[in-house]
Amino acid sequence: MDNFQYCTLQKPAKELKSSALANSRKKRSLVHYDKLWPSRHTLKIAFMDNPTPEHKDKIIAAAEKWLPYISLKFEFVEGVEGEIRIATEGVVNSSFLGTDALDMFPDTPTMNLGIDPEHEDFETVVIHEFGHALGAMHEHQHPKAQIPWNKENVYNYYQNRPMNPLSRGEVDDNIFTPFDDADALYLPYDRKSIMHHPVPNNLTLGNWANPINREISDKDKQLMRLIYPR
Numbered sequence: 001m002d003n004f005q006y007c008t009l010q011k012p013a014k015e016l017k018s019s020a021l022a023n024s025r026k027k028r029s030l031v032h033y034d035k036l037w038p039s040r041h042t043l044k045i046a047f048m049d050n051p052t053p054e055h056k057d058k059i060i061a062a063a064e065k066w067l068p069y070i071s072l073k074f075e076f077v078e079g080v081e082g083e084i085r086i087a088t089e090g091v092v093n094s095s096f097l098g099t100d101a102l103d104m105f106p107d108t109p110t111m112n113l114g115i116d117p118e119h120e121d122f123e124t125v126v127i128h129e130f131g132h133a134l135g136a137m138h139e140h141q142h143p144k145a146q147i148p149w150n151k152e153n154v155y156n157y158y159q160n161r162p163m164n165p166l167s168r169g170e171v172d173d174n175i176f177t178p179f180d181d182a183d184a185l186y187l188p189y190d191r192k193s194i195m196h197h198p199v200p201n202n203l204t205l206g207n208w209a210n211p212i213n214r215e216i217s218d219k220d221k222q223l224m225r226l227i228y229p230r
């Protein structure tokens with residue numbers, strides 16, 4: 001589990017600014033409708049750098065695991081034509097949430113897949129990042145999750161890891177802060193969701209841990225069918 005490459009959900013600059021001013025946060029409807037792609041949309045996905053054909057194929061195969069549960073189609077295109085633009089050369093795994101990707105300049109990536117294609121969690125991480133790109137949030141931040149975090153251990157763990165360390169603020173944003181009921185459509189909390197980070201016991205109080213979820217869960221499927229009906 002120590003080897004797992006946790007991800008960060010990226011936010012557009014304007015949203016970072018507005019969440020810093022909590023009171024001025026714009027009200028949203030029950031679903032992040034403004035972050036979902038239109039139903040039956042053909043999502044254009046591009047590679048920004050030049051992964052090998054085998055590397056590309058592995059990413060595509062993992063991303064396409066979502067297709068049975070959504071009405072979107074994926075079209076893999078070149079360079080700036082992508083609505084989702086993948087960079088593979090860094091060490092970070094991250095994505096923007098749904099159509100937040102459209103707010104970015106066309107020469108910047110909207111998803112980073114730094115994970116080595118030979119890593120045992122490669123497929124899991126790619127599916128997880130595409131879950132974000134489709135609009136799914138982190139399950140461990142579900143308002144009903146109530147994970148008994150040992151917060152100081154969590155801050156220390158993320159600040160001190162060699163790859164992709166997170167500041168305290170980034171830990172708050174990506175691990176602790178539950179998403180608002182009013183911000184999102186959500187189904188009951190699901191510890192098996194592929195959008196749930198694994199939680200080692202030493203990051204919680206008492207005896208609470210969650211393994212790596214490597215499969216799209218029944219609830220993940222249900223959510224995708226709900227937000228992208230055929």
Ligand SMILES: [Zn+2]
Nearest residue numbers: 007008009138
């Ligand atoms: Zn994530």
